[in-house]
Amino acid sequence: MEPADRTIVLELRDLHGQRGDFRLTVPGLRLRAGQALAVTGPSGCGKSTLLDLLGLVLRPAAAGAFRVMGQDVSALWAGGAGGQSALAGLRAGAVGYILQTGGLLPYLSVAENIGLSPRLLGQTMDRGWFDHLVTQLGLQDHLKKAPRLLSIGQRQRVAMARALAHRPPLVLADEPTAALDPATADRALALLLGLSVDSGSALVLVSHDQGRIAGLGIPVLSGVIGTAGEPVRFGPEAQA
Numbered sequence: 001m002e003p004a005d006r007t008i009v010l011e012l013r014d015l016h017g018q019r020g021d022f023r024l025t026v027p028g029l030r031l032r033a034g035q036a037l038a039v040t041g042p043s044g045c046g047k048s049t050l051l052d053l054l055g056l057v058l059r060p061a062a063a064g065a066f067r068v069m070g071q072d073v074s075a076l077w078a079g080g081a082g083g084q085s086a087l088a089g090l091r092a093g094a095v096g097y098i099l100q101t102g103g104l105l106p107y108l109s110v111a112e113n114i115g116l117s118p119r120l121l122g123q124t125m126d127r128g129w130f131d132h133l134v135t136q137l138g139l140q141d142h143l144k145k146a147p148r149l150l151s152i153g154q155r156q157r158v159a160m161a162r163a164l165a166h167r168p169p170l171v172l173a174d175e176p177t178a179a180l181d182p183a184t185a186d187r188a189l190a191l192l193l194g195l196s197v198d199s200g201s202a203l204v205l206v207s208h209d210q211g212r213i214a215g216l217g218i219p220v221l222s223g224v225i226g227t228a229g230e231p232v233r234f235g236p237e238a239q240a
């Protein structure tokens with residue numbers, strides 16, 4: 001059952017996206033604070049393209065409705081310089097992004113990487129939240145190190161802490177565990193799900209790994225490639 005008392009973070013209806021000749025559509029989606037959703041489907045079905053639409057970096061081709069934290073995203077895209085500036089603000093404040101490869105800044109320490117978003121937003125890092133993230137993700141002994149001195153798994157955990165540091169309402173993760181061995185990937189995903197709940201963030205997790213996704217027990221949006229000429233359709237998938 002949907003926790004109706006929680007803020008609706010993401011709401012869309014009849015969203016259409018296009019990149020070159022590639023087209024996708026999402027008939028409907030609603031995500032509340034603290035909820036998680038997996039996006040899956042075969043390679044090339046448009047998972048990253050969908051994440052770019054949700055992350056406000058790709059302009060929708062059309063949308064019946066598309067709201068992030070109640071803001072009309074289509075109207076912002078159509079709103080000229082003022083809209084672009086509002087989009088940039090929404091992107092910076094409302095969205096946390098976790099990339100497949102971590103995407104940490106090499107010249108900043110682990111602690112500085114984690115504190116980057118609050119700093120760019122002019123916020124003071126919440127020390128209690130910082131400590132919670134660092135402890136849960138097992139990063140206590142690595143805070144002063146440069147990212148290059150960490151293992152791939154440790155870097156991904158730093159990327160998770162960084163994405164959650166400013167407690168963004170929406171966290172987007174693009175194949176965050178693709179570079180990890182199966183046991184490490186399972187642990188990292190469990191941590192990400194738990195910390196998103198702690199943060200009160202809605203989480204959209206992209207993964208091609210349908211077996212691992214099924215094991216998480218969260219709703220799944222699956223990209224289905226139709227006949228030639230039709231857009232890929234992202235719809236709900238029954239839990240295995």
Ligand SMILES: Nc1ncnc2c1ncn2[C@@H]1O[C@H](COP(=O)(O)OP(=O)(O)OP(=O)(O)O)[C@@H](O)[C@H]1O
Binds near residue numbers: 046047050
């Ligand atoms: N910059 C671009 N310009 C034109 N077409 C693109 C661009 N980026 C991706 N595409 C095309 O869009 C389609 C969807 O790509 P996308 O990367 O979103 O799929 P994906 O499901 O994330 O794939 P994978 O699982 O392999 O990462 C593909 O057919 C791809 O060739």
